Amino acid sequence: MGKKKSVALIVIMVIVLAGLAFISVASFALSSPNYFTPLISHIQLSTDLGGGYYTVYYPEGVISQEEYELLVNSDTDSDAAETYTRHKGVYLSDEVVDANGTVRESFRTEFDTAFRVMQERFEGKNYSGHSVKLQDDYTIRVEIPYTEDETISTLFDTLGSSGAAYFADSSGNEMMELTSDSVSGVSIGIGTDGNYGLIFDFTSDGQEEFADATSTLISSSSDSSTSSGLTETSATMYLYVGDTAVLQTTIESALNQPSVYVGGGFESAAAADTIVCLVNSALDEDDVFDLALDAPEYYEFTPTMGENAGLIVAIAFGALALIMAIYSIIRYKGMGLAHVFGFITFGLLFIICLALLGTVVLNMAGVLAILITAALMCGFDWYAFKNIAEEFATGKTLTASIKAGYNRSIALTIDVHVLVFAAALILSFIATGAVFYAATILVIGTLLSAACTLGVTRFFFYVLLALPKRKIAFCNFKREETEDA
C-alpha cells in the first residue's frame, strides 16, 4: 500500500472513530430545548448497576406497622388493637388468625399460591436482577430494575391482580372464561395503528366459545350510522382479571378464527407484555388465586452496587483500556498501535450494540461478559503478534512473517471464538434473568471480538505499516533492515 493511500485511510478511520466516540459519550444541545444524549446513556442497566423500584404487596387482612399505628392513634374508637395481632413486622387481622393466634389454613394455602404465581409472573417479565421475596411470612416484596417503558404503579397493580381471566361486556357480565381448555396461549402482537395488543390462540372449543361470545355481544349492541350513511354495528369487549378490567377493545363482527388479535392501544411492548404475563398465568386453574394483594406505594432505590455504579464501571473500563493501550504500544510498538485502533473500534461498536439493542440489559454478570470478550480480543491480537515475532525470529522477511504469523493464529482464534460463542448462545437460549442478559452480551462481544481480531486490527496493521521507513523497528523487531514491504 502506498504512503498517501495509507495516510488518507488513517485520517478517514480516525475521523470515523472520533465521530463514533463523540456520539457515544458526548452530550450537546440541539435546537432548544432538545439535547443530544450520548449512546452510552441509552444502555439499559439492571438493579445492581442502575437501581430500580420495589414494592411490598399486602394481602387482604395484613397491614404494615405504619398503617396499624395510624389506625390506633388517629381514631380513638378504633378496635384495631383488639382486631390485629402482631406477626414479625406486620399485623394480621382476626380474619387471618384464629382465636388461638394461629394463621388460618385457608389463608396460608391461598397466600402460598399467590406467592408462587407472583414469582412466575415477574419471572415471565424476564427482568434482569429482579427478586420476589417473602417478607415477614405474609407479605411479598418485589424488586425490579429501573424502566421508562411503562408506568410503574400500573405495572405493580396489574401483576398483583387476583382472580380468573375472562371476557366481559360493558356491564362487566362474564361472556367467556379464559382457561387452558379454551386458550392455548397469549402473546404480543402489533396492530395496524402501530400500537401493541394481545394475540389469543384459541383451542377448537375456545374458538367456538369466542365466536358465540362475540356474536352475542354484536347482536345485543345498538346500530350506529356512519357519515357515509352506512349502518355500523360495534360493541366494546373487556378483558378482566378478577375485578380489574385490564384491556378493552371494539368488536365489529362475530369472530370465528383460531387466533384473534385484540388491540389494547399499548404504546410500549413492555406494557402489553405485562398483560400477556398476567393472562398467561391466569389460564391455569391451579394458578388462580382470589386473595386480594395491595401494593399501596412503590419505592425507588439506588443501585445495589453503589451510587453511580454504572458510571464507575465505565470509568474502570476506560482506565483498563488506557493501561492496556500503553502496555501494547510499549511491548509491540506499531503492532500494538494497530491493536489499540482495533480495540477502540471494538469498544465503540460494543457501546453502539448495547445502546441500540433494546433487548439487552447490562448487569454485573454482563460486565464480566464484556471483560471476557475484551480479554479475548487482546489475547488473540497479542497471540498473533507473538506468532509473527516467532516467524520473524526464524529468519523470514517481515511481510512473510506477518502472513505466516497470522496464518498460524487463525485456527486457534476461530476455535476459541466459536467455543465461547456456542457456550454464550446455549446460555442465552436456556438461562433466564441476569445470566440470559450476560450471555446475550457475550454473544455480541464474541462476534465483535472475532471481527476486530481477524479483520480490523489486521487492516490497521497493514495500513500503519505502509508509513514508516524502518518497518522492522516499527514492529519492535531487531534485524538489519534490508528488505521488503
Add this chain to the structure above:
Amino acid sequence: MRNQKTVFWINLVVSIVLIAVGAFLVGFVGFNGDSTTSDTYVIEVRDMLRLTDDARDALQEYCEGELGDSCTVLTSKASESSATGATVLEFSVTADSVDDLATIAESLETSIASASIDGVDATLVTVSYHESVNAPYYTYLWRTAIGLGVSLVVLFVYAAIRFKLSAGLAITVASVHDVLLTLALVAICRVPAGVGLIGVATFSFLLSAFLNSFVFGQVRRMRKEEATRDLPASVMAAEAVRNNRKLVIMTAVFAAVFCVILGVVGLFISLDLTWIMLATLIAAVVSVCSSLFLSPSMYVVLKG
C-alpha cells in the same frame, strides 16, 4: 514425566480437599452471610418527609453507628416513596431472633427520638423491622446450571475433535474444576458475593476454556509440525506452557487489574461491588493456575 505426574496429583488432591471443605461449609453452615442467599433481618427507618441528601446521609450514618453497637450492619440501602416522597432507609443486620430484632428496632427508635440529627425531625421518623426470606432463585439457578452443563458437553465435543480426545478431556475437566474451586474458595473465605456469583461461575468457566485453549493450541501445532510431532507429550506440554505463560498471565493480569480497580472503588461506594470483584479475582487466579499447571499435567497423565 514423573514431575508432571506429581504436579497433577498435588493439584488434584489440593483441589479436591478445598472443594470438599467448600461443599461441607455450603451444606452445613450455608454459603455465606449475604442478603440474597440466606434469610435476613431488616431494620427499616422511615422519615415521612423527603429528606435532603445531606440529611439522609446524616440519618443513615447515625443509624449505622447506633445499630453497630448492638448488631452488625451487613448492608444499607436508601429509597424514596413514590406516593409521599418519604425517605426509607433499610439496614440488613444480624440478629439472634425476631424478638432480638424487635428490641434493636425499639432501641434505635428511642435513640433517634432523643438525638439531634441535622435536617431530620425526629418526631416524623418511625422504625420498623422485617424478616426477609431468601428468594430461592431455583428456576434461575437450575436453568443456568443446565445451560452450563450443555455448554460443557459442546466444549468437550469441540475440543476433543479439534485438540484430540486427551486434550479435550483436560480442557473440560479444568473448566469444571475451575468453577467448583472458585465457588469452594468463595464459600471458604465467606465472601458474601450474593446471587451474582452465578455470573462469576459463568466467567470462570469461559475464562478457563479460553486460557486452556492457548496452551493446547500450541500442543496441537506441535503435533502437526514435522520437527516436533514425535516429541513425548510431557515435553510438548512443558514447551506449550513455557511459550504461552506470558500471554496467559498478561491476559489474566488485565482481567485482575479491572477487578482490583472496581474492588477498591467498591470499598467506598458499596461492599457488594468489592465482594463480587473479589470472587471474580479468585476465578481469574484459579483459571491461570489450572491452565498452566493442572490441565497440561493432566494431559501428560492421560497420554501415559
